[in-house]
Amino acid sequence: MRYLPLTPDDRAAMLDTIGASSIDDLFADVPAEARLDGPIAGLPNHASELAVERHMGALARRSRAAGEGPFFLGAGAYRHHVPASVDHLIQRGEFLTAYTPYQPEIAQGTLQMLFEFQSQVARLLGTDVANASMYDGSTACWEAIVMARRITKRAKALLSTGLHPHYRSVARTMAKYTGDVLVDGDPTLEAGTDWAALAGSIDKEVSCVVVQYPDILGRIDDMTKLAEACQAAGALLIAVVTEPVALGLIKSPGEMGADIVVGEGQSLGVGLQFGGPYVGLFACKTKYVRQMPGRLCGETVDANGKRGFVLTLSTREQHIRREKATSNICTNSGLCALAFSIHMTLLGEAGLRQLAAINHGRAKAAAAELAKVPGVSVLNASFFNEFTLLLPTAARPVIHKLAEKDILGGVSLGRLYPDNAGLENGLVVAVTETVTEADISAFAAALKEVLA
């Protein structure tokens, strides 16, 4: 077996040193009835690299890759071009095969990268500090709600109807078991967000208001007044960003007064990956840092006075605090955070702004083109790179018909809200820099045919 270096002679010599007569002696503590004598029946034995690659390649070809044709899906996962050097660098063995940096003297590469990542994320989201990442946006969102409960000592969270339905579903699942009270609902097909209404329902029981920006329908609005309303009532404003590229063009949630900003960082560096692994962003104001979940990297000096980095404030964490920890999270999303950080470094401020502007411009062009299809209109008053189309018929069957024409035409609200017939004509369309003008024309033409 190509991954196992011990030879039969090695094994015999080692058993001799140990004083065991056979390998079975080492498993003597396993009760006889639980011991398996041979390999588990019905499972194949080892295979060559060639055979495994052939098998996995056949499975891969049974899925359509986004790059094979016109592609317009978003709804929390966005397809952006990732520079070749990102994937090259994250595959360096010193990053790929390192562990959590618990021995900082020989993990400065990972630690400095995390410090840079935290700094980039904090600046992008407009907050003071960010942690070393969470599993993904949806779990980061729930952790933010729990953090707001700890800070405010209140347990009622108001979720904007524009929050991604999976994020909402995660929060609802957890709240069932933790006793948190959630006030939530489906979105309605209106041009603007529901934030004004939300501001009116903040009472003294409310720990936080959770808003997504841009929201699930692609809408963007100014959250300054909502932040003020939260502050007046002693509640926290949690902003959720599922498309961080947007923040190259529009104001950051922190600038508008959000107390905690969480998000999905997948757009930068990570790729679609069929939903994971992704990288959760988690940032907040400095005064709340000791209530944050997850790992934090901080600057310090070594015994010779040289600058260095360590994991810090770990008294918040499970390996120290056990059942009193701020969260049970242990692993972060280190390698995806690295990919995010490298992509962000390659872009820089100028590149990010240009990338964002190109996305917005391309999306505006697509919206204009698609709105010319008879019976189709654009819902949004404003958007970044994603918007909602209103079709004259249910969008879900349309998606399948478009797929037959090799066009992946967005995410239907029927898929996202299967129980809400009032939303079934909605189609969420994302347009990034990877979409060409020809793709847009092909989409519009196919949509016209399908709707005819």
Add this chain to the structure above:
Amino acid sequence: MTALNRAGWRPEMNSAGGADDTVTFTGNRALMLEEPLIFEIGGSETTGVDFDEDAPAADLGALARTAPIGLPGLSESETVRHYTRLSRQNYAIDLGLFPLGSCTMKHNPRLNEKVARMPGFADAHPLQPQETVQGAYAVIHELAEWLIKLTGMHSVAMSPKAGAHGELCGILCIKAALEARGEDRRVILVPESAHGTNPATAAFAGFTVEDIPATPEGRVDLAALKARLGPDVAGVMITNPNTCGLFERDMKAISDAVHAAGGYVYCDGANFNAIVGRVRPGDLGVDAMHINLHKTFSTPHGGGGPGSGPVVLSEALAPFAPLPFVTRQGDDFRLIEEENASEDHPQTFGRMTAFHGQMGMFTRALTYILSHGADGLKQVAEDAVLNANYVLRSLEDVLDAPFAASGPCMHEALFSDKGLAEGFSTLDIAKGLIDEGYHPMTVYFPLVVHGAMLVEPTETESKAVLDQFIGALRSIALRAKNGDPALKSAPHFAPRARLDETLAARKPVLAWEG
């Protein structure tokens, strides 16, 4: 002064080029290259990405970003150099033995990386129409089948994002099952030797956590456990093999007792590597167990994630598994999610994450499993256990091995700091190992042993590598017993000397403030 490298600069370097030619001007030493922060070398107008078009003017009114963001950019050449230099300050499995107990730092096969990047997996969107992603569903399903068969369990929840997330999944299944029975049991019993995530998870899900004591030989005290069981106990969380590196001989008896008292058995599967292919947790009465794909099935640790923590479930807990999951109908695969759950999976406790879980880890783990096959996986467990026992028996004469008398260990060998010279600690041994070119073992865990050192060599290390490591650790142990002062200031040859963690926590600097 840009010639000075702030990263490695010290005050005495001020006068470079003086009479003493051992003074460094750059802060670098041959291949040990210091690297500044991107914020110190990047520019707001510099970019490593070219675009084919100018961006059209946006009309976003008051929402338009106007203030600078403060993000530095680097050209591609500078970027590659920056991260390559950083990478060289990391220890990694690719460089040598990484014997972190409980973490299973085994070789990461590169075929796994190649497969994970196949466009049908890496460039597919989680919400694509189901008929366009049958291959991706097939991978999830095929891996699920393997995990079920290897563990002898009824079914598996694939979506948990990491081990601790898997623990949460199992605990929520238990909560939902109790709710379905109309029972309000509030207590989860956890051994003192457990990973910190166990009590944290139970508390996060709203349970009260109580300790189970251990026997002097390092296993769960069955009598004490039985005495505590009752109508308020929802279940137990037990790590098997446990964190002392021992197999819980009484596991089946524990399960039977817990079940008889109306509770459920959660098994922390972090140490599954020791028994894969040789023991099936399903035969031991386990109701739920997470499997760290990044441990047993070798998906890369990546400097701290991403992990992946599928949870295998007993028939009793399977109805409560989270959404979504993949089912097979002939040659086709179908997703069970919110819209069809009421018919196909009505008792689900809900959803733990957006989308389907860690697909990129599924492809790698399945590739690893197919490469090994049933015979190879059994060999994995045997070699892992053999290597650990070899380390244990080769060092027990110089390092205190508190449970060595109770028989063989499983995949990891546990030592304590007993017998070291006054003022010398486990930390000194760990830092001494760094100077010998090794990553240290897990230290100060499990908490039940004073100054614990938990060594997990894994099966991908050769005898020659182990012999050299054993020699190195033996020499350091003797130095610590003899009170060699040089050990107190180790490491001497790492990119950094011991770092001031107190300063970092007292005056946190968590982001660049320049």
